[in-house]
Amino acid sequence: MKIAFYSSQPYDITFFEKVNTSYQHTLIFHDYALNEDTVDLVKDITCICVFVNDKLTEAVLEKLYSKGVRLVALRCAGFNNIDIAAADKLGITVVRVPAYSPESVAEHALALILSLSRHIHRAYNRVRESNFSLNGLLGFELHNATVGIVGTGQIGTALAKILTGFGCNIIAYDPYPSDECVDLGVTYLDFKTLCQQADVISLHCPLNEQTHHLINESSLHDMKKGIMLINTSRGAMIDTQAAIDALKNKHIGYLGLDVYEQEENLFFQDLSDTIISDDMFERLLTFPNVLITGHQAFFTDRALTNIAETTLMNIQRFENHSECLHCCHI
Ligand code: NAI
DSSP: OEEEESSOOHHHHHHHHHHHTTTOOEEEEOOSOOSTTTGGGOOSOSEEEEOTTOOBOHHHHHHHHHTTOOEEEESSSOOTTBOHHHHHHHTOEEEOOSOSOHHHHHHHHHHHHHHHHTTHHHHHHHHHTTOOOOTTOOOOOSTTOEEEEEOOSHHHHHHHHHHHHTTOEEEEEOSSOOHHHHHHTOEEOOHHHHHHHOSEEEEOSOOSTTTTTOBSHHHHHHSOTTEEEEEOSOGGGBOHHHHHHHHHTTOEEEEEESOOTTGGGTTTSOOTTSOOOOHHHHHHHTOTTEEEOOSOTTOSHHHHHHHHHHHHHHHHHHHTTOOOSSBOOO
16 A cells, blocks of 8 residues: 655654565555645645644544545554544444553653753753752752552553562542553542642543643642653643643642643654744743753654554555554544
8 A cells, every 4th residue: 555654753754664675565654644725736645744833733634535535544653633522434444553662651651750850961061061069959859759540541550560670659530530640559639639639740541621721820829839740641631821821830849841832833844943932932942941842752663663563554454445453433
């Protein structure tokens, strides 16, 4: 089958071409994103492969359908960037990679937690400048800290397992509690109580209508002063302006982000020679207690291999009319 990739990066080409030796599909890589501005460039294709910042609205899907697209293969887990109801109505199948390495994201969340709690990002720069002063680098220990995990699916559970080893008191909120987490000793609470009790909160649920701006002025108000907030899930789960206000009045003590509300204009590109016009993002960068990575939590060799294997298997199953294993539904 001929597959057109969008938002593709050199590492996508490397991993997909390697795995494709077992499939022999024709892979066409486009480095630009698929959205309302670029959909007219699509032609003569049944299957497209997209990533987190391609935007498949109803209008884009209608155009894709009219151009012959019948399969959208997401090479990621989240599917908030696709209007699934519109795809269903049109008869376009949408598949994804539900689990490629939950540990890759859980370990990155831990990296953000530890870097912030011990100020590693600041210490790194200081030592390189021969500044060995410890003033301002006072840390806190994870041992006995209360960590609140919002969403205990695959990634949240992987993080809970890791944090058990640190001796944390783990609390969680999820409308569908996991038996595995209960067995680990995780205590489930309602969201408000979790906000009130946690020293660290890490977000691991999908972005949808219920979770959009889950972290807002009101939920921030419920949190302890000095809270550490970690988001490796999707940017729009945090109301960025509310977070900036809470950083300014020192209510948020630490903020670790791998995702950002307006990241599609920034992430996955080298913008080092340009002027960034996103003032909110630039304001975030001014805080010493904010650590941002550019949506790299998934970015490990194991995860990229698994993504390529599952995506090409999903596509092969569609071509063979086999039962869909990883279809997205509302
Ligand atoms: P999952 O589907 O295994 O787990 C999601 C959990 O969230 C489920 O247990 C579900 O019941 C829970 N949930 C749903 N609505 C909720 C709500 N309103 N409040 C609290 N919990 C709620 O998903 P997985 O694999 O653990 O991934 C979680 C998210 O992480 C994905 O949706 C995606 O947005 C993000 N992600 C980010 C990556 C990165 O590189 N930064 C990579 C992979 C995923």
